[in-house]
Amino acid sequence: MTDATAAQHDAHEHHPKGLARWLFTTNHKEIGTLYLIFSLVMFLVGGAMALVIRAELFAPGLHLVNPEFFNQMTTMHALVMIFGAVMPAFVGLANWMVPLMIGAPDMALPRMNNWSFWIMPFAFTLLLATLFMPSGAPASGWTLYPPLSLQGGNSLAFVILAIHLMGISSIMGAINIIATILNMRAPGMTLLRMPMFVWTWLITAFLLIAVMPVLAGAVTMLLTDRFFGTSFFNAAGGGDPVLYQHIFWFFGHPEVYIMILPAFGIVSEIIPTFSRKKLFGYTSMVYATASIAFLSFIVWAHHMFTVGMPLGAALFFMYATMVIAVPTGIKIFNWVSTMWRGSMTFETPMLFALGFVVLFTIGGLSGVMLAIVPADFQYHDTYFVVAHFHYVLVTGAVFAIMASVYYWLPKWTGHMYNETLGKIHFWWSTFWVNVLFFPQHYLGLAGMPRRIPDYAIQFTEFNVISSIGGFAFGIGQLLFVYIVWQCARGGQKATANVWEGARGLEWTVPSPAPLHTFDNPPNVDDPDLVAHTGGTR
Amino acid sequence: MSDSRASTLNSKLRYVGQLALFAVAMFGFGYLLVPLYDKFCEVTGIGGRTAEGPVAEAEYLPTEPDMSREVTVHFDANVNSSLPWHFEPVEKTMAVHPGKMYETAYIATNYSDQPVVAQAVPSVAPGLASLHFNKTECFCFTEQLLGPGESREMPVRFFVHPDLDDGTNFVTLSYIVYKNDDATARETVAMGQ
Ligand code: HEM
């Protein structure tokens, strides 16, 4: 035992420096940091693409970019944001926080963890390189529907390879997270004592392993249809393009929950802290998360009502979709009840979490509208859908990620961020994000189609408003980058507990969290720790 | 200590093995959806596909047509962009009685200076009606060869079965014709000799 510890300490001291340190690191905190930085870079790249779209839509007519490039931008913006910004951010948070929250010294498979991360820069180099290829980047929308996606250039092969790499990375990450959570919890950390963030990630990881391979299969079929003469989706050869939509959305709907369940977890951590109360209905939160995950497998066809399906099938998918609103509603109820009669304070993480609760709910409501079959015939493929998924993804997933960064940044860096700037960032973002996306509901109801670079002149005003909101929101995110950078450089020293009401094992280690924590597992039943953990749940 | 280390390592590896297996199985499941979908469409009629060969008239055509009911059949024609053909129905619509046999035709013209072989792929909307839309003769059952500039009228014989859902008063029979590259190349070579 003493020998082993000594050897371990020795190994720590010979930590490589410089680039090699980051290239070869197997430390969950360093890998978490890499993921988060990668995600931030992709967020800015994807954001720049969004601004190209909003600039083109600032006025009717084709005045800035050619339509082909516009389509490349809508496609690449979505792929970069989904696979490059949102998903890696959650994986980065899991890397940093899951071991700290369950009292584990590291992830279960540190070396695989290193590979999971380092695949990502390669995948995105491949993806972004298509912008510079003669045939241009993919332009058929992120869903890559055939026959359109098969009629583009050869760059499709690069996109598909990139998607395969991202998928492999996600699956390895998910396996690692499950193995960590199921195998490395500290004594006393029973499943039903785990923080909600850990629970939501456990369930998300299972979703990832279940559906990323299905996406891999779908794009492989595209690849062989395009380059090797198969006819999975080619009607001339006996295939069916609608089949692609079924396979894609069998992946696609669970995928949207992959991007929101960890956000639910984050908000369930933050609201109790700043309400200075236990999370209301912890067990029902766990069950609600699990049932959302289960239901997400039986609603996929709500994305394809308009391809034509028998009435019975349309009704099934409509009701199944609406049923998801029930567990989602339970969650919102629990968050509100947690705040009820709490001693609330409104630091930046709490502001973002509250912004999440309100604005995500708006996205949920427009989702229920879209689930109504006859209404969806009107709304489908209009800006109404665009408004819906940006409320759930930007003011939902992205706001939760921002909340989590403010919440845990002092733990990561050892410094407090600038609270005034944080609040400005919140109010600026919240105001402009609504200017950006709310008018898109009206545009959609009035019939403006999505993914089209031009529009009828009666849509001008709302598009102008939306574009102004887009640029203002985008500029505001540079403030976020500055705040994070400033906090990493220095600032007021953070205490171990950081927030007065914070509970959980991650707050028992010093700030900044040392490279190695919980080498000896904490005992969660230890009276000193009960106040921090078991006591809250 | 080292014992328990080894046992946690073992149980980690067991998880990894099982989860990796699950991932591989789900990749397979994606492919399994292809035959499942085909079977599902065949059984339920979803997707609007029709039988690939002629329906046996003697077996399915009822002895008594239902003269009290009238169903409007729309005929639709589409040409894939790589095929140098004109293709259109002789009649745009037809009022039919369920259980009675009808005949109509499509006209195809090859406006290129090469022989071209094409394949027509039919579909019926609404999808569920495809189970009751029966063709006893159709140009879509075989490849069609048209010489340079050649034009041909191609017949379709069909009947709508009286089992067609009561609420369905309109049925569309739609074709899309595709170029068959292999067969076209074969014909071009044959012509050259
Ligand atoms: C109460 C919950 C929800 C309901 C009832 C719902 C319903 C729907 C429906 C019916 C559509 C298809 C609209 C159409 O294309 O005509 C849709 C699209 C979409 N939803 Fe939701 N949704 C919900 C929550 C979410 C969440 C939580 C996310 C992601 C975090 C999300 C992301 C998306 C995306 C990305 C699309 C568009 C996909 C595309 O066509 O590119 N939704 N939603």
Ligand SMILES: [Cu+2]
């Ligand atoms: Cu969905």
